[in-house]
Amino acid sequence: MRLCRFCRSCEKIHFCRLSGEACFIIDVWWGENGRSNKLLNVSYLNGYILLWTVYGLLGNATCEFFINVMDMIDVCDQRYLVDMISSLRVVPVVVVDEVELAQSLGEALVAGGLPIAEVTFRTDAAMGAMEVLASRGDILVGAGTVTTVDQVKEARESGAKFVVSPGFHREVVEYCLANEMLVLPGVSSASDIALAMEYGLKNVKFFPAEASGGVGLLKALSAPYQSVKFVPTGGIHAGNVRDYLSLDSVLACGGSWMVERSLVNDGKFEEIAKLTREVVELVK
Structure with missing residues (x-):
């Protein structure tokens, strides 16, 4: 799928969202000798696409550029991260037992059209898996089951762009806020939400969703x-x-049914890609 195109009329490279074309992202620099192969002025970045290839006529040659959006986005760009999560609608929650499986898992998620993963700190392979997925450049990586500040530091060092906690861990929230890292603490009651608001948080994890009361409770809390x-x-x-996604208050949903631990461990990545494609189609 061609995600960007060079526009001859305006001499700019157009950035395309998953659905429909967005505004321009990169200006083509004009020099004394006409068009140059320098790409400047990243003027807009909404994060719908994590990795794309740009083809454009620069000078007399057709050049190809690989632009990794994740390299452009710092963890401080929380608005863009929230936009990405919202646009993808579903966050695969992953448990990785062996680092060696992470690359194939990433390929399956991208092939299925869902380039995002919340890697949980439930195994010793979590940090390594985050590093592998983040190094690909085409997946938005988050750290899940984060309960300590040390885990936040490890996640950030491993390339994670956001942190998800099962409950409201004050020290985790305070560290993330101090370091401008997106954090989604777990809440399941009005008191939890009130506490999150005291910290200035606008996005939280509703957990455990079904066991806490499901859609009905979430409607009431919202x-x-x-x-x-x-x-x-x-x-x-x-x-x-x-x-859940039908509720205006829902940013996205986290789930593991397309990346079940057994599927990952058994190397059934074609099945994961298939299930992921079904998810993407389901939540359109």
């Missing part, structure tokens, strides 16, 4: 806290994900 967006996780599957 009513008095309309400025807060939720990422329901826990018990989410193909049969109920659209129910």
Whole structure:
């Protein structure tokens, strides 16, 4: 799929979203001798595409550029990260037991059209898996099951761009805020949400979603806290994900049904890619 194109009329490279064309992203620099092969002025970046190839006539040659958006986005660019998560709609929650499996897992997610992964700190391979996935450049990597500041530091060093916690761990939230890293702490009650708001947070994880009361409870909690967006996780599957996503208060849903631990460990990456494609189609 061609994600960018060189426009002869305006002499700019157009950045295309997954659905429809967005505004220009890169100006082509003009020098004394006409068009140059320098690309300047990254003027807009909304993060819908993580990696793309640009083809354009520069001078008399057709040049090819590989632009890795994730290299452009710092963890401080939280607005872009939130936009990415929102546009993808579903965040695969992954448990990786062997670092060697991470590369194939990444390929499967990208092939399925869902270039994002929340790698949980539930195994010793978590850091290594994050490093492998982040180094690809075409996957937005987050760290899940983060309960300590040390894990936040490890996640950041491994290339993770955001942090997800099962509960409201004050020290984790405070460290992330101090270091301008996107954090999604777990909440399941009005008191939890109120605490998150005291910290100035606008995005949180609703966990465990189904066990806490599901869509009904989330609707009730959202009513008095309309400025807060939720990422329901826990018990989410193909049969109920659209129910959650139908709520205006839901940013995206976290789920593992397309990346079950057994599928990863058994090397069934074609099946993972197939399930991922089904997810993408389901939540359009």
